[in-house]
Amino acid sequence: MSLFGYPSVWVVVAALAGLTGLVVYVTRLNWRLEHSKRVLENEISERRRAEEQLADKENRLRQIIASEPECVKLQTLDGVLLEMNPAGLALLEASRAGDIIGTSVYDMIAPEFRDAYRDLTHRVFAGESGVMEFQIVSLKGRRRWMETHAVPLRDARGRVVSLLGITRDITARKHAEDEVRLHYRELAHAARINTMGEMASGLAHELNQPLAAIANYSRGCLHRIRSGGGTVGDLTQAIEQVCTQAERAGDIIKSLRRFVNKEDSPRLPQDLHAIIRETLVIAAPEINMHGVDVKLDLAETMPRVYCNAIQIEQVVLNLVRNAVEAMDEVEPGQRNLAIRTWHADGIATVEVSDTGPGLPGEMRNQIFEPFFTTKAAGMGMGLPICRSILEAHGGTLTFAMQEGRPGLVFRFTLGLTGGRSGR
Numbered sequence: 104m105s106l107f108g109y110p111s112v113w114v115v116v117a118a119l120a121g122l123t124g125l126v127v128y129v130t131r132l133n134w135r136l137e138h139s140k141r142v143l144e145n146e147i148s149e150r151r152r153a154e155e156q157l158a159d160k161e162n163r164l165r166q167i168i169a170s171e172p173e174c175v176k177l178q179t180l181d182g183v184l185l186e187m188n189p190a191g192l193a194l195l196e197a198s199r200a201g202d203i204i205g206t207s208v209y210d211m212i213a214p215e216f217r218d219a220y221r222d223l224t225h226r227v228f229a230g231e232s233g234v235m236e237f238q239i240v241s242l243k244g245r246r247r248w249m250e251t252h253a254v255p256l257r258d259a260r261g262r263v264v265s266l267l268g269i270t271r272d273i274t275a276r277k278h279a280e281d282e283v284r285l286h287y288r289e290l291a292h293a294a295r296i297n298t299m300g301e302m303a304s305g306l307a308h309e310l311n312q313p314l315a316a317i318a319n320y321s322r323g324c325l326h327r328i329r330s331g332g333g334t335v336g337d338l339t340q341a342i343e344q345v346c347t348q349a350e351r352a353g354d355i356i357k358s359l360r361r362f363v364n365k366e367d368s369p370r371l372p373q374d375l376h377a378i379i380r381e382t383l384v385i386a387a388p389e390i391n392m393h394g395v396d397v398k399l400d401l402a403e404t405m406p407r408v409y410c411n412a413i414q415i416e417q418v419v420l421n422l423v424r425n426a427v428e429a430m431d432e433v434e435p436g437q438r439n440l441a442i443r444t445w446h447a448d449g450i451a452t453v454e455v456s457d458t459g460p461g462l463p464g465e466m467r468n469q470i471f472e473p474f475f476t477t478k479a480a481g482m483g484m485g486l487p488i489c490r491s492i493l494e495a496h497g498g499t500l501t502f503a504m505q506e507g508r509p510g511l512v513f514r515f516t517l518g519l520t521g522g523r524s525g526r
């Protein structure tokens with residue numbers, strides 16, 4: 104302040120400077136606020152755009168799922184259905200989503216498949232994916248075959264929140280497979296009857312032996328009884344022989360009846376070595392008639408194989424008969440048939456080898472073709488049937504020339520199940 108009550112020049116200058124500073128500060132603040140507002144507006148419109156894009160995407164996804172011809176569903180660990188598209192509702196013969204959503208998937212799965220489906224669900228919630236075939240019972244009570252591909256659906260943190268299942272109706276395929284199986288069963292049965300027809304004379308001869316022995320022993324007994332000669336011990340021995348021979352004949356007939364039986368035995372864990380031995384009972388007359396030596400080299404232990412015993416017997420018999428017939432072309436004394444078995448890595452292998460002439464190169468590609476035969480009375484269906492039997496069991500049938508000598512080696516494989524059988 105000056106002496107006369109007026110502000111000094113310096114005070115005015117200072118006030119002006121302060122004011123100018125304030126104006127600059129406010130302008131800057133204003134500018135910053137403007138800038139922040141613009142940024143905020145930008146962010147809001149970006150977010151809105153992103154939300155719109157997301158909604159568009161979700162809408163598109165929903166439309167795709169809604170028009171998807173397969174059933175698409177979401178389900179909880181307990182089996183509660185969260186979502187299902189119209190194709191799924193149609194499969195279940197539901198008229199509205201409300202009939203299905205919120206209910207349990209287990210209400211639609213046929214009882215015999217529920218445990219397996221529960222296992223699949225648990226595996227999916229543990230992070231795996233899986234495929235399963237099962238039957239459903241629709242809301243109208245109709246059974247249909249389904250194949251489902253189930254995968255885990257995860258949230259942003261990677262936790263599995265539901266099971267995503269894509270399920271298709273495979274009823275038509277299953278029926279077609281059943282028909283093929285039926286035809287093929289008929290064919291295999293016809294082939295067995297045909298084989299028996301071809302082997303009839305040899306088998307009659309084989310049966311004649313125990314019958315002739317029974318007649319002889321019985322006549323001997325009668326003679327001793329009538330003549331009053333012979334001790335109780337002699338008679339007992341002769342009657343024991345009668346029983347043994349009758350049992351032998353009975354065993355042959357039992358094997359034959361089993362072999363030509365039309366009813367398929369179910370697939371069960373079977374003793375592979377017992378199947379091979381049973382086959383050799385049926386093949387024995389032919390083997391003997393053709394003067395063939397048989398060598399069995401069976402694995403010391405052989406876990407059970409999961410199979411239809413009669414069909415595997417049919418395979419072994421076909422391979423043995425082919426080998427026996429092929430060796431007609433070599434000198435007696437050089438006709439050796441060997442059957443070897445072993446197992447490794449869950450697979451049992453059976454090898455049937457012979458010392459016959461083998462096959463010329465150009466025929467080797469045709470051997471599994473239906474109706475390929477080099478025999479005058481051959482049908483050419485034996486090996487194709489054997490191969491289909493083994494493939495239906497998940498096994499294989501292959502062949503090779505013997506190493507360093509004539510003859511063929513056929514090898515087939517089957518899966519193992521666990522229980523053991525000896526030689």
Ligand code: ADP
Pocket residue numbers: 421425426429457459460461462470475476477478480481482483484485486487511
């Ligand atoms: P088929 O016995 O009626 O001829 P297969 O399908 O069993 O029908 O056999 C087809 C053909 O494969 C036989 O005709 C024969 O030429 C050949 N073959 C099969 N096994 C042998 C073998 N062990 N040695 C030589 N040829 C064989």
